[in-house]
Amino acid sequence: MAREQQIKLTVNGRSYEKTVPARLSLADFLRDHLHLTGTHLGCEHGVCGACTISMNGRSARSCLALAVQADGAEIVTIEGLRAEDGTRHPMQQLFLENFALQCGYCTPGFLITAIELLRDNPKPTEHEVREAISGNLCRCSGYQAIVDAILAASRLELA
Amino acid sequence: MSDARFVNQRMVGSSVIPDEAIPLVEGDGRFLNDIKLPGMYHVAFLRSQHAHARLIAVDASEARKLPGVIKVLTGQELLGKVDPFRSMPNRFSGGESIQHWLAVDKVRFCGEAICAVVAEDRATAEDAVDLIKVDYDPLPAVTDPRLGELDGAPLVHEACANNYLIKREYERGNVDEIFRDAHTVVKRKFKIGRKQALCLEGRGCVAGYRENTFTLTVWMSHQLPYVVRHYLAKHLRMAETDVRVIIPHTGGGFGQKASIYPEEFVCAHLALTLRRPVKWVEDRIENMVASTHARDQTIELELAADKDGHILAISSDIWVDVGAYSTYLWSAGMEPLQTAGLMPGPYRIGAMRYRTRGVATNKTPVGPYRAVGRPSASASLELLIDEMARKLKLDPVEVRLRNLISEEAMPYRSANNLVHDNVNYIPCLKLSVLKSDYDRQRAEQREALASGKLRGIGVACFAELTGLGTSTAVGPGTLLQPGRDAATLRLETSGVLTIAAALPSQGQRIMTAMRQVASDELGIKLEDITSITNDTATAPYGFGTFASRTAVFGSGAVIMAARELRKRLLAMAAFLLKVPVEDLTIVNSVIQTVDRSRSISLRDMAEKSYFSAKDIPQELNQGFEVTSFYDPKFGSFAAGAHVVVVDVDPKTGHVEIVRYVATEDVGTVINPAVVEGQIVGGIAQGIGEALLEELVYDDAGQPRTVTLADYLIPSALEIPRIELHHANTPSAALGGFKGCGEGSIIGALGAVACAISDALSRKGGDIHSFPATPERVLKGLGVLPGDA
Ligand code: FES
Ligand code: FES
Numbered sequence: 001m002a003r004e005q006q007i008k009l010t011v012n013g014r015s016y017e018k019t020v021p022a023r024l025s026l027a028d029f030l031r032d033h034l035h036l037t038g039t040h041l042g043c044e045h046g047v048c049g050a051c052t053i054s055m056n057g058r059s060a061r062s063c064l065a066l067a068v069q070a071d072g073a074e075i076v077t078i079e080g081l082r083a084e085d086g087t088r089h090p091m092q093q094l095f096l097e098n099f100a101l102q103c104g105y106c107t108p109g110f111l112i113t114a115i116e117l118l119r120d121n122p123k124p125t126e127h128e129v130r131e132a133i134s135g136n137l138c139r140c141s142g143y144q145a146i147v148d149a150i151l152a153a154s155r156l157e158l159a
Numbered sequence: 160m161s162d163a164r165f166v167n168q169r170m171v172g173s174s175v176i177p178d179e180a181i182p183l184v185e186g187d188g189r190f191l192n193d194i195k196l197p198g199m200y201h202v203a204f205l206r207s208q209h210a211h212a213r214l215i216a217v218d219a220s221e222a223r224k225l226p227g228v229i230k231v232l233t234g235q236e237l238l239g240k241v242d243p244f245r246s247m248p249n250r251f252s253g254g255e256s257i258q259h260w261l262a263v264d265k266v267r268f269c270g271e272a273i274c275a276v277v278a279e280d281r282a283t284a285e286d287a288v289d290l291i292k293v294d295y296d297p298l299p300a301v302t303d304p305r306l307g308e309l310d311g312a313p314l315v316h317e318a319c320a321n322n323y324l325i326k327r328e329y330e331r332g333n334v335d336e337i338f339r340d341a342h343t344v345v346k347r348k349f350k351i352g353r354k355q356a357l358c359l360e361g362r363g364c365v366a367g368y369r370e371n372t373f374t375l376t377v378w379m380s381h382q383l384p385y386v387v388r389h390y391l392a393k394h395l396r397m398a399e400t401d402v403r404v405i406i407p408h409t410g411g412g413f414g415q416k417a418s419i420y421p422e423e424f425v426c427a428h429l430a431l432t433l434r435r436p437v438k439w440v441e442d443r444i445e446n447m448v449a450s451t452h453a454r455d456q457t458i459e460l461e462l463a464a465d466k467d468g469h470i471l472a473i474s475s476d477i478w479v480d481v482g483a484y485s486t487y488l489w490s491a492g493m494e495p496l497q498t499a500g501l502m503p504g505p506y507r508i509g510a511m512r513y514r515t516r517g518v519a520t521n522k523t524p525v526g527p528y529r530a531v532g533r534p535s536a537s538a539s540l541e542l543l544i545d546e547m548a549r550k551l552k553l554d555p556v557e558v559r560l561r562n563l564i565s566e567e568a569m570p571y572r573s574a575n576n577l578v579h580d581n582v583n584y585i586p587c588l589k590l591s592v593l594k595s596d597y598d599r600q601r602a603e604q605r606e607a608l609a610s611g612k613l614r615g616i617g618v619a620c621f622a623e624l625t626g627l628g629t630s631t632a633v634g635p636g637t638l639l640q641p642g643r644d645a646a647t648l649r650l651e652t653s654g655v656l657t658i659a660a661a662l663p664s665q666g667q668r669i670m671t672a673m674r675q676v677a678s679d680e681l682g683i684k685l686e687d688i689t690s691i692t693n694d695t696a697t698a699p700y701g702f703g704t705f706a707s708r709t710a711v712f713g714s715g716a717v718i719m720a721a722r723e724l725r726k727r728l729l730a731m732a733a734f735l736l737k738v739p740v741e742d743l744t745i746v747n748s749v750i751q752t753v754d755r756s757r758s759i760s761l762r763d764m765a766e767k768s769y770f771s772a773k774d775i776p777q778e779l780n781q782g783f784e785v786t787s788f789y790d791p792k793f794g795s796f797a798a799g800a801h802v803v804v805v806d807v808d809p810k811t812g813h814v815e816i817v818r819y820v821a822t823e824d825v826g827t828v829i830n831p832a833v834v835e836g837q838i839v840g841g842i843a844q845g846i847g848e849a850l851l852e853e854l855v856y857d858d859a860g861q862p863r864t865v866t867l868a869d870y871l872i873p874s875a876l877e878i879p880r881i882e883l884h885h886a887n888t889p890s891a892a893l894g895g896f897k898g899c900g901e902g903s904i905i906g907a908l909g910a911v912a913c914a915i916s917d918a919l920s921r922k923g924g925d926i927h928s929f930p931a932t933p934e935r936v937l938k939g940l941g942v943l944p945g946d947a
Contacts, residue, residue: 023282037193038186040410042359043443047867050359078186092184096176099832102666102840104183105190105359105410130875137867139359139411140666142843143875145836 012080029067049136052109098149102140174832203284207266210521210860234261246485253323260421267483270448300860304518324491325517332510341463349539352853360410361441366430383703414527451526472510486526497532530901615918619909625898626711641702643790646716650783654762661701680721682745707898715789795890801910812933826897845907
């Protein structure tokens with residue numbers, strides 16, 4: 001019944017060609033078809049940011065996009081953040097060291113957002129950090145440790 | 160010195176980076192929705208569109224015809240096969256509520272499950288839900304507890320006269336007389352809206368079926384694996400040993416995942432009858448209407464004091480809108496009884512009276528949520544203390560210092576019969592006052608007011624009863640006394656120590672905490688200790704994670720088991736090394752003589768005793784596996800004092816928190832960074848309660864807040880930097896630990912509420928109803944008409 005469509009895209013450096021139902025969301029495609037379950041769903045409504053991924057270099061809510069819209073796109077999810085040898089991305093390491101996650105459900109979205117922030121603004125103020133992550137909700141941490149982890153990462157670039 | 164701790168660096172008290180967070184930060188977590196089993200079906204629920212209605216007919220014929228649909232289950236079909244949820248007997252029960260897993264005859268709230276659809280995939284199941292036709296005969300809805308308790312109001316349950324699910328009156332001391340003779344009496348009304356725990360991950364389950372062992376294995380996003388196992392077996396009429404419950408990574412709990420709900424039980428039934436695994440994952444709209452709500456109270460509170468501001472007695476009248484059913488397991492008594500009973504908080508209050516009721520309404524049931532009852536109890540009293548201070552022209556800090564239970568007065572039995580001991584109420588307040596530079600804050604406030612800015616300062620002190628032993632019922636009025644839990648310590652054949660306990664974590668890092676405690680007790684290196692906390696097949700019996708108990712119970716049981724295990728390890732080493740046991744100690748996972756002349760690693764000893772035991776006497780080789788149960792008997796009070804400064808915009812009603820200083824007493828700290836995370840996270844939720852969060856219903860019982868765009872939780876912009884300090888004193892529990900998961904949310908609501916009230920009072924205004932939305936603030940200032 002559902003109409004299907006062919007898509008070609010790159011996810012975490014690997015290219016895929018898949019036939020997907022037209023109504024399939026990008027988040028469900030990543031999770032159910034590519035088994036990349038690191039991307040989480042908190043609202044499926046574009047509000048919580050848990051599903052944030054990087055699409056063509058910009059952060060995007062994978063619950064709002066359809067898989068077919070990602071045709072030709074280059075996508076990075078949390079699974080693609082580690083280096084090839086398995087070393088954690090500095091932001092992952094600093095989230096860990098700063099205790100920036102409790103349940104960890106929101107973490108994938110925050111990591112993607114934080115990495116994008118420092119790419120665009122390598123030396124943000126605390127307020128700029130808070131502003132940049134204000135589209136990602138965390139119910140556990142009260143944000144303080146997340147803000148500290150991102151600020152620590154911004155200092156790291158100096159060294 | 161043969162004490163390992165003398166040689167080793169102590170792990171308790173260090174901010175050890177938790178291994179258990181690594182998969183979460185690498186995208187390797189396994190949450191409920193990540194689980195897939197071969198041949199798994201998917202479940203979606205048809206939910207009531209009406210708050211209160213008779214079910215005339217349910218026609219699922221079209222849905223059943225949809226390709227991919229396996230089954231449509233109705234409440235009628237379940238009748239007689241499974242046992243519905245009857246409210247947990249409570250001494251203060253008004254009447255019984257019976258909750259069928261799928262509604263039969265009547266629906267009692269919007270969102271109540273009516274049918275379950277099983278299909279090949281979730282999208283098809285949802286499509287099929289839309290094809291089911293339900294014929295409702297709407298009934299008048301009860302949406303206001305003050306109207307619902309009146310004679311002649313429509314009844315939510317026939318068995319509950321005046322819609323009382325809970326009702327209790329209590330008096331200690333001659334309250335009337337004290338009020339009559341008191342120098343000063345102040346009164347105040349306090350309202351707190353309906354809340355949602357709002358775990359970022361909703362509920363969900365995968366129920367797996369197989370022949371023979373563990374016929375039913377259920378993966379569930381939940382806090383209490385053994386409780387779920389017990390009740391699944393009971394309600395499905397199975398043997399407990401056939402049921403296994405596994406808790407995957409869990410995206411928040413906060414009490415919402417500590418109750419028992421129909422949906423997961425329906426899924427278990429479906430897996431057993433279809434003999435196939437089934438999965439249900441709650442979406443956000445379902446979560447907003449089908450997972451328990453919280454708070455929703457009106458409190459009328461009175462206080463009698465002498466001329467110096469010493470509180471002599473309090474008297475309260477409390478109405479809680481508890482929703483359509485008595486929440487299974489905990490009963491409807493949680494909010495009504497805890498709010499009333501814990502009202503005295505950290506203050507020396509010798510006489511009290513309350514009348515409290517939980518009134519059934521046609522709304523989602525109210526269940527436990529972080530710090531049940533105490534935030535509103537505390538905030539209503541703190542606001543009233545400020546009012547008394549204004550009346551007596553005393554400073555809010557001074558009046559609190561006069562009333563807090565001092566260390567010298569302890570042990571102190573409060574009018575609610577709870578004993579306060581080993582707790583630093585006054586030091587917490589003094590430190591917060593010092594660190595916030597309180598006098599300067601007041602001076603700056605005066606300057607701000609003089610220049611036309613509206614600034615307020617709030618001070619709130621709280622007491623939080625944590626780690627409750629068997630002498631205190633967690634569900635007041637019920638027989639539930641979840642006051643003991645176990646840990647099993649086992650030295651594996653590789654020499655690694657495994658700690659098993661049924662204490663799942665939703666981010667509290669309990670596995671790391673227990674490893675830290677065990678490391679200190681046993682002299683085993685942290686990296687040689689693993690922990691498992693989420694599986695009834697591997698963990699000893701335990702009640703689970705809630706009520707700020709897990710660190711207290713997990714650590715206590717670990718300490719007890721470790722002491723026994725240590726004896727066994729040393730005895731074995733003494734035999735193998737042929738030295739007296741008194742000469743031995745364990746350092747860095749090696750057992751050695753104090754002079755270090757002889758040693759054996761735990762790895763070598765484990766290998767020998769498990770694999771080459773020929774020469775070892777049987778009595779010595781009873782296995783390196785010890786299970787201990789720990790019951791602290793009583794609870795331990797944790798404490799805190801928060802000082803908050805807010806600016807209120809008199810034109811927009813917007814409240815901004817400009818300074819937040821918190822001091823807490825959480826006993827001996829296991830992992831400071833984890834504790835800080837718990838406290839800051841709790842404060843953020845308290846700020847949400849105070850300023851933003853409210854579930855709204857219309858008069859017909861229709862929910863108006865069903866998405867995250869309507870129910871606002873704080874973002875990073877609404878939460879200020881929290882300055883956190885400690886005035887800890889060890890509790891009487893093993894290790895001196897206290898719980899730290901809930902206290903801060905109590906302090907936050909009270910402190911922010913007092914700060915706003917303080918600001919408004921400078922313009923002759925006030926506020927009684929929270930969250931303090933801009934509209935309410937403007938009403939409080941008299942800018943908009945109406946009560947605030
Ligand atoms: S799941 Fe996409 S924004 Fe919440
Ligand atoms: S860590 Fe739980 S939602 Fe952010």
